Amino acid sequence: MKILVYGAGVLGSIHAVRLYEAGVDVTVVARASRLASIRENGVLIAEGDHGATRSVAVPVTDNPSGHWDLILVFVRTHQVDAVLHSLAGQRGDVLLLVNWAAGPAPLGNVVGHNRVLLGFPTQGGVMDGDVVRYRPETRLTRLAMPIGEPDGRTTQRLERIVEMFRSANFAVAIEPRMDAWLRTHAAFEVPLGLAVHAAGGPEALAQDRPRLRSMVHELKRSLAAMPNATVPRPFGILSVLPAAILVPVFRLFLRSSAAGPLRTDSAAVSEELECLAEQLRSSVLAHSARLER
Ligand SMILES: NC(=O)c1ccc[n+]([C@@H]2O[C@H](COP(=O)([O-])OP(=O)(O)OC[C@H]3O[C@@H](n4cnc5c(N)ncnc54)[C@H](OP(=O)(O)O)[C@@H]3O)[C@@H](O)[C@H]2O)c1
16 A cells, blocks of 8 residues: 655654554655655654654655555644645545544545545654654553544455554554544543643643642533543543542543653644634534534
């Protein structure tokens, strides 16, 4: 399969490197200083804060036109529209691996409904200058990356994609309710991300008891307001468990290495959270309007 990875930030780089090293025909799209850096040095990548930096010569381009079997999109939520428009006139399936709570319809409207698949990356990491520092995998963080067709079917193309990721040793799972999965995740991510941002980082939020309590209440409210059942179902437990249990659990999480990616505090992260919050609000309003009809 000929693969284009759109977005050479943290997740695009991690996936491009591992697919390339597994022998997959992969090219990454980058722009501006990131394009110059990869052209000059390859993709620089290291495990965690202290791992040795390796340079991997993944092919890079600033021009996504060409023939691709599959285009993997790893950009921030608010950056998706521009990417889709640049892919509209091309061929190749498009797998969106992004925080996304607006469903498949707005994607299909631009690139064609039969081209779209949805997923969510479960790897994590941060940019440290030009170096991508990926989160070391532990049994706790080795979660399977969910991928699915918008209508929930298990198709041959989906099976081929899963096989490709597995060839690069990614844990992947076919998810028949991918849209609900993404909305559930957004209902969790938005209150958490906004509170981390307002507190000045995960450790600061862990220390700020009132703010942490109010984040937990907001998170429970956000999950309870969801138009669909939570997917995976255990997320629903968060909306019923008492704050007295959730506050210490979140405190532990915020102090752990698993919260590392939450330390990134850039304009792109804030814009992504705003856009995701807006997508969630719209989906709740659309659901209420459907109920009233
Ligand atoms: N990082 C994590 O640990 C993590 C974990 C789970 C899920 N996620 C989610 O995964 C998605 C991707 O996250 P990420 O951390 O990889 O983001 P990121 O590091 O900000 O990378 C996005 C990359 O896409 C590039 N890009 C955006 N629009 C482009 C365009 N039109 N043409 C070319 N390049 C373009 C950006 O370039 P510019 O810098 O020039 O804008 C940036 O290099 C997000 O939805 C995020 O929430 C992230």
